[in-house]
Amino acid sequence: MASTNQSPFYKKAEENFLSAKTDEERLNWLEEMIRECPKHKSSEKMLANLKTRRIKLVEKIERIKKSKKSSGSSQETIKKYDMQVALIGETNSGKSSIISSITNANSKVSENQFSTQIPIQGIMEYSGVQIQIIDLPSVKNENFDVGIANTADLNLLVITELSQIEEIKKFIPKAAGKKLIVFNKIDQLNEKEKRKISENLRSKKYNFIMISCRNKQNVEELKEKIFQSFNITRVYLKEPGKSPTDKPLIIHPNSTILDVAKKISKQMAQNIKGVHIWGPSSKFPNQKVGLSHIVKDKDIVEFKTR
Ligand SMILES: Nc1nc2c(ncn2[C@@H]2O[C@H](COP(=O)(O)OP(=O)(O)OP(=O)(O)O)[C@@H](O)[C@H]2O)c(=O)[nH]1
Numbered sequence: 001m002a003s004t005n006q007s008p009f010y011k012k013a014e015e016n017f018l019s020a021k022t023d024e025e026r027l028n029w030l031e032e033m034i035r036e037c038p039k040h041k042s043s044e045k046m047l048a049n050l051k052t053r054r055i056k057l058v059e060k061i062e063r064i065k066k067s068k069k070s071s072g073s074s075q076e077t078i079k080k081y082d083m084q085v086a087l088i089g090e091t092n093s094g095k096s097s098i099i100s101s102i103t104n105a106n107s108k109v110s111e112n113q114f115s116t117q118i119p120i121q122g123i124m125e126y127s128g129v130q131i132q133i134i135d136l137p138s139v140k141n142e143n144f145d146v147g148i149a150n151t152a153d154l155n156l157l158v159i160t161e162l163s164q165i166e167e168i169k170k171f172i173p174k175a176a177g178k179k180l181i182v183f184n185k186i187d188q189l190n191e192k193e194k195r196k197i198s199e200n201l202r203s204k205k206y207n208f209i210m211i212s213c214r215n216k217q218n219v220e221e222l223k224e225k226i227f228q229s230f231n232i233t234r235v236y237l238k239e240p241g242k243s244p245t246d247k248p249l250i251i252h253p254n255s256t257i258l259d260v261a262k263k264i265s266k267q268m269a270q271n272i273k274g275v276h277i278w279g280p281s282s283k284f285p286n287q288k289v290g291l292s293h294i295v296k297d298k299d300i301v302e303f304k305t306r
């Protein structure tokens with residue numbers, strides 16, 4: 001593009017245009033060039049040329065946007081954690097309210113329909129592990145991301161009426177992970193209504209929980225249920241004569257006392273003199289066990305070393 005007789009503003013815009021890294025930036029500087037291009041006879045051709053380039057660039061940007069959308073997933077922008085949970089449901093069921101209550105994320109909550117337009121991610125820190133929670137646009141939103149629902153380890157089906165379960169399932173026929181029904185807004189129900197719903201869900205053998213984001217009822221229990229669905233074993237270590245640590249050691253299910261010791265350190269594993277346990281895997285508190293004893297979630301383990 002000949003720019004010898006152009007204003008310094010035009011030249012600056014052209015420089016920026018040439019060094020721009022994205023098409024959006026290019027479009028921005030191209031528009032600046034069009035504004036700065038003199039509007040007299042001698043530069044008519046040049047102006048027309050710039051405008052044609054702008055039309056082509058806009059078309060290109062639109063084309064890329066469309067193809068990104070039709071690939072149907074934002075997995076490229078949201079990187080999957082080892083433990084991923086997705087919130088699935090109809091508009092207004094309270095998905096964004098839930099992610100805002102159980103994670104550090106701040107997802108827009110509104111009484112209007114279809115407030116969430118892109119997947120929002122939050123991290124739930126619980127018992128020393130990080131679980132990724134994703135708030136998805138509602139199943140009937142054109143931006144609903146079935147890709148995330150399909151690969152999540154756990155899908156929370158957030159409902160406010162029983163009939164919504166079957167409705168939601170139609171949108172996620174290929175979801176591979178576990179499912180947990182989260183019946184929200186129970187602050188709006190009386191005791192009899194709540195009992196009826198819980199009996200219904202139990203009779204259908206659903207894994208479910210009934211909560212209220214409004215008055216925080218069962219929100220802690222929801223966190224625990226999410227955590228437990230990952231089949232993680234927490235072991236609280238204890239030194240003789242002291243109380244157990246607050247932060248558990250996280251290990252695989254069916255681990256032995258020796259696995260626990262090795263996780264602490266190799267050296268420690270070689271110097272064990274005696275082991276005592278309290279909690280779910282013990283027959284009685286302070287039971288003496290051997291190295292092949294299998295621990296259970298929430299056990300307390302005390303090692304005596306040489
Ligand atoms: N009474 C009551 N209202 C709730 C509760 N949880 C959420 N709400 C309200 O329900 C409305 C919808 O909540 P959202 O969290 O935005 O719902 P959503 O499922 O994210 O909706 P979309 O993003 O449109 O799919 C808001 O007005 C919330 O304040 C609850 O436990 N009880």
Ligand SMILES: [Mg+2]
Pocket residue numbers: 095096097108109115116135
């Ligand atoms: Mg929402």
